Amino acid sequence: xxxxxxxxxxxxxxxxxxxxxxIASAEQVSKPVKVVQLTGLVGVKDNAKGTxxxxxxxxHFAHAKQTSDVTVASIxxxxxxxxxxxxxxxTVSMAVPYGGxxxxxxxxxxxxxxxxxxxxxxxxxxxxxxxxxxxxxETIKQELVAQSAHTSVQQGPDAGTSPSVPSxxxxx
Amino acid sequence: MNRILAASIRLSVCTxxxxxxxxxxxxxxxxxxxxxxxxVEMIQSDEIKLPAEFQIALYENLIRQLHEQGFSQVYRExxxxxxxxxxxxxxxxxxxxxxxxxxxxxxVTTVAGATSxxxxxxxxxxxGTSLLERDVNGxxxxxxxxxxxxxxxxxxxxxxxxxxxxxxxGTQDIPWxxxx
Numbered sequence: 001x002x003x004x005x006x007x008x009x010x011x012x013x014x015x016x017x018x019x020x021x022x023i024a025s026a027e028q029v030s031k032p033v034k035v036v037q038l039t040g041l042v043g044v045k046d047n048a049k050g051t052x053x054x055x056x057x058x059x060h061f062a063h064a065k066q067t068s069d070v071t072v073a074s075i076x077x078x079x080x081x082x083x084x085x086x087x088x089x090x091t092v093s094m095a096v097p098y099g100g101x102x103x104x105x106x107x108x109x110x111x112x113x114x115x116x117x118x119x120x121x122x123x124x125x126x127x128x129x130x131x132x133x134x135x136x137x138e139t140i141k142q143e144l145v146a147q148s149a150h151t152s153v154q155q156g157p158d159a160g161t162s163p164s165v166p167s168x169x170x171x172x
Numbered sequence: 173m174n175r176i177l178a179a180s181i182r183l184s185v186c187t188x189x190x191x192x193x194x195x196x197x198x199x200x201x202x203x204x205x206x207x208x209x210x211x212v213e214m215i216q217s218d219e220i221k222l223p224a225e226f227q228i229a230l231y232e233n234l235i236r237q238l239h240e241q242g243f244s245q246v247y248r249e250x251x252x253x254x255x256x257x258x259x260x261x262x263x264x265x266x267x268x269x270x271x272x273x274x275x276x277x278x279x280v281t282t283v284a285g286a287t288s289x290x291x292x293x294x295x296x297x298x299x300g301t302s303l304l305e306r307d308v309n310g311x312x313x314x315x316x317x318x319x320x321x322x323x324x325x326x327x328x329x330x331x332x333x334x335x336x337x338x339x340x341x342g343t344q345d346i347p348w349x350x351x352x
Contacts (some may be wrong), residue, residue: 127228
């Protein structure tokens with residue numbers, strides 16, 4: 001009888017813990033990620049730096065005391081990709097004498113890209129592109145998908161080229 | 173003496189024809205297609221797998237460049253406001269080729285790593301009647317990221333639209349008479 005009660009107690013605790021964990025993960029608000037909005041958000045300039053998060057059914061972009069929201073329900077496709085960017089700024093590279101800028105151009109950092117296709121109130125299709133630190137785009141994508149955003153590719157980086165088209169030195 | 177006179181007359185006639193031909197050729201261009209508004213469809217890529225960021229950048233840059241070329245009414249795909257517009261022209265773009273280069277190679281070598289993209293553009297009426305078809309390329313050779321090629325394409329495609337379409341209500345959709 002004692003063993004039986006212990007087993008049932010452990011089972012109850014496990015069930016409760018599982019429930020708590022699942023509820024907590026479902027309700028979690030994503031930590032804002034530093035991003036660059038390359039293009040596509042209405043009312044936001046290209047290459048605007050800010051933070052991106054998924055909050056209360058919105059993809060929330062905050063920049064320079066302004067915010068821009070895209071409702072998750074309006075998102076038709078989310079995809080991620082990988083790229084790289086110069087680790088040293090363009091201006092600094094150009095200022096280095098004796099062609100040193102070219103040497104500095106060899107140093108690059110990996111970044112993620114997140115692309116979102118969404119509809120406005122009139123049904124017009126928009127597309128937004130964000131770049132962010134490597135490893136963060138997939139998290140945001142999964143959060144959007146968890147809140148019923150659509151995606152054509154369920155998991156993993158989506159970017160790529162066809163084998164029929166030679167990819168000359170794809171930057172990774 | 174007569175020979176010299178005849179030769180000079182022939183020379184004059186030839187010179188006149190030489191200069192007049194380009195003038196006639198310029199006049200023989202058909203009138204612009206009447207377009208009260210343009211609806212831009214999302215970029216398609218049936219033959220190759222296009223990275224999503226390229227697809228979006230092509231679409232967004234194309235819409236922006238059409239605005240900058242002076243088209244006041246540019247609608248996005250699916251925009252309900254475009255439904256009732258008369259003389260609506262729909263722009264369909266299909267990517268036919270992509271050579272994704274390397275910004276690093278461009279910076280280091282200045283000769284290698286170019287990115288190029290080939291897009292087939294088709295202008296149609298709302299009912300699908302084809303008006304114009306062109307192949308437009310976008311390239312980035314020296315400076316900038318790979319996505320800069322999409323802006324180059326958008327500029328060229330918007331230029332094609334500007335040369336071929338007219339939002340002017342008074343434009344006649346009738347070609348010039350033969351010979352002019």
